[in-house]
Amino acid sequence: MDPEQIKEELKREAERLHIDKIGFASAEPFTELKQRLIRHRKAGFESGFEEPDLEKRTDPRKSLPEARSIIAIALAYPTRMKNPPKSRAGALRGKFCRASWGEDYHRVLKNKLEGLKAKLSELVPGAAAMVMVDTGALSDRAVAERAGIGWSGKNTSIITKEFGSWVYLGEMITDVQLPPDEPITQACGDCTACLDACPTGALTEPGRLNSQACLAYLTQTKGFLPEEYRGKLGGSLYGFETCQMVCPYNRGKNFTHHREFTPEPDQVKPLLKPLLHLSNREFRERFGSMAGSWRGKKPIQRNAIIALGWYRDRTAVPDLIHLLETDIRPVIRGTAAWALGRIGGEEVETALRQSKAREQDEQVLKEIASALQARHSEKKAEHRYREA
């Protein structure tokens, strides 16, 4: 079959599968990207979630030796939910980012790509193909950019004209030669809204992200969250999206046609306090179908504690003391100490002092000491205020 005809048939199949965008690219190595990734690594800007082998990252033939083309797809996801539950004092709620709404997108995109793969095998019997979504070796964004799906924005996201950057990306590498599409030219112009709005300055220059300072990354780490970031999460339990929210191309965009991505309000905006006591099984049952559960329950619980402390939810004190005294994970005990230090009160101080006498972990001890110090400074300030 003529390559143009195969391409047309695949585009028709993509429409039938409700794929929002499809683009075609050559499978030549991504040489410019490779230089970029070397610099990225040298600067210490990687997150550690990327494929570490830069050859594999930038040469599709390391994944599929006879690769000739790459077929890129994009699926739009919603940005608004119906009847979002309200976060109230005493019943505070956290939030999962939009890229974690509904069913895990990895599964949804992989299914669509498998559908395309089946069509390709029908059109070209014996064709070799390999499907990737997020966890594959290639840079999904570099592929999407080359295939004309969208341009690489200053916030580093791929921005499409139709759906903004609210799209998931995936691709299929194949040994079938297909006519490539034209990349779209960068259309951010002189807008710097994303760079200006990033609360941590993680976007160090247009299109360059220091992952180590990116709140989306920091919500996913398993250790202690450095103190300077604790006040910047604003209730985020997983992911962060300020650099997308402020993008003019995203304004007013809300595509709800993929039912799989419809958020379940109580799941994506859960009450914080009950999160603190979930067993592993309960966590899997409640959140396991979401993309945001991939790092397990610890980071989510740590972030929930940070939110309760940041908003000084006094009704959470018994839960936090319970964690400080009984949880086996130092990160959870230490973060609970920090949260209690912000909330304060007699009961809190007694609990902190008792834990100080019992605690063995050095980092937790440090958190307890600075929580007690915070109480001490606040009391002194109150005293001065009363005397004045």
Ligand code: B12
């Ligand atoms: C590691 C990772 C992260 C890390 C690092 C993100 C980053 N910007 O590097 C963290 C945890 C922070 C993260 C966060 C998010 N992620 Co993420 N992440 C990835 C992953 C696994 C690898 C990305 C990577 O290698 N980055 C390294 C950088 C250097 O390369 P790159 O972005 O891939 O490639 C671009 C640059 O190199 C640039 N470039 C190349 N040469 C040059 C030269 C110049 C001069 C310039 C300016 C740029 C430039 O162009 C390339 C194409 O855009 C991909 C999946 C995948 N396999 O690719 C998903 C992926 C990028 N993530 C995705 C999403 C949805 C998110 C979040 C929105 C989730 C959330 N709400 O929290 C945030 C967005 C934060 C942000 N501003 O990027 C989507 C992006 C969809 C889109 N529309 O772009 C992806 C593609 C997953 C998917 N399959 O849908 N992510």
